[in-house]
Amino acid sequence: MKFNIENSIRASVKRLKPYSSARDEFKEFHQKMIFLDANENPFENGVNRYPDPHQITLKKEIGNQKGIPIENIVLGNGSDEILDLIFRAFCEPKKDNIIITPPTYGMYQVLAEINNVDCREAVLNADFSLNEKHIEKEMDSQTKLLFLCSPNNPTANSLEKDKIEKIMRNFKGLVVIDEAYSDFSNQESWVNRLHDFPNLIVCQTLSKAYGMAGIRLGMCFASEEIMVVLKKIKPPYNVNQLTQQKALELLKDQEGYQKRLQSIIQERERLNNELEAISFVRKVYPSDANFILIQVDDANRRYNQLLDRGIVVRNRTTQIHCENCLRITVGTPEENNQLIEVLIKLEITKSE
Numbered sequence: 001m002k003f004n005i006e007n008s009i010r011a012s013v014k015r016l017k018p019y020s021s022a023r024d025e026f027k028e029f030h031q032k033m034i035f036l037d038a039n040e041n042p043f044e045n046g047v048n049r050y051p052d053p054h055q056i057t058l059k060k061e062i063g064n065q066k067g068i069p070i071e072n073i074v075l076g077n078g079s080d081e082i083l084d085l086i087f088r089a090f091c092e093p094k095k096d097n098i099i100i101t102p103p104t105y106g107m108y109q110v111l112a113e114i115n116n117v118d119c120r121e122a123v124l125n126a127d128f129s130l131n132e133k134h135i136e137k138e139m140d141s142q143t144k145l146l147f148l149c150s151p152n153n154p155t156a157n158s159l160e161k162d163k164i165e166k167i168m169r170n171f172k173g174l175v176v177i178d179e180a181y182s183d184f185s186n187q188e189s190w191v192n193r194l195h196d197f198p199n200l201i202v203c204q205t206l207s208k209a210y211g212m213a214g215i216r217l218g219m220c221f222a223s224e225e226i227m228v229v230l231k232k233i234k235p236p237y238n239v240n241q242l243t244q245q246k247a248l249e250l251l252k253d254q255e256g257y258q259k260r261l262q263s264i265i266q267e268r269e270r271l272n273n274e275l276e277a278i279s280f281v282r283k284v285y286p287s288d289a290n291f292i293l294i295q296v297d298d299a300n301r302r303y304n305q306l307l308d309r310g311i312v313v314r315n316r317t318t319q320i321h322c323e324n325c326l327r328i329t330v331g332t333p334e335e336n337n338q339l340i341e342v343l344i345k346l347e348i349t350k351s352e
């Protein structure tokens, strides 16, 4: 069966008449007019007016940089808001289900629980590759969403392109590919394949490579038909004005962005080599992201030793296939030097 948007939308969303904001009903707000329509405070302080609910200027900049028409873009208060919108647009609580592929980003399951939607697991193979047979086995007529994180968090690998294509072709639900880390990878972004797959949604973020985790800006790319549904249910002013301004400002600094990105990638390769030389590091997993997953002799012990010396990493040992694994974000060259220095000292620390 093929994907059909009309059959995929939640019934209450289909019926919904969206809220129409003051800025929706009168749009030419660049003109010198007197605005007495939105109950704003008239005294100027830079933020006294509601922000553009459609974020047109920012979308144009993002669209230009990525070669995507603004009709195929929805922005949110972080990717997390966008992921939640996708649940609310397409999943009927207590009836529909979604599939995730652990070990992966924890928010998909949390959002499923919040939305009272059954979350099924198709665990990755031990080498963190996709198990497509397992995914097919979990799918049924009520499966609305499949979440694929590529490059995957916390495993750092990109998921296999051929398998994803095959799954997308045979799945009548939506495939959400979370590309929070794609800027750090050489793999082609799935945003270039929107025309080939009407059931594809790609999520990206300014939180990682772009260095703007603090402003909360998530980006979603999909067909116009899908975007119409998400726009219908998104809160009108979900991206605040300060965020829109700061994102625009930093996005225009392409040179600075590239410089910092290349530094992180370079440092990742250096850290990779340095970590492999540490005696209690059993395995360093290859990374397409801005973090490295390592397997150590005893994750709890090493985690606490690092913490005692002022270095915070993420202990992932309880996740499936991640026994004794730590996830380490690539820092500045100085921070990475300190990490390596501490690890080398720990090599000769006997008991602790």
Ligand SMILES: *Cc1c(COP(=O)(O)O)cnc(C)c1O
Pocket (backbone or CB within 6 Å): 077, 078, 079, 080, 081, 105, 149, 153, 178, 180, 204, 205, 206, 207, 208, 213, 216, 217, 218
């Ligand atoms: C960090 C991260 C995000 C980013 O979420 P924001 O809400 O945009 O900050 C999304 N997906 C994954 C897998 C992540 O690791």
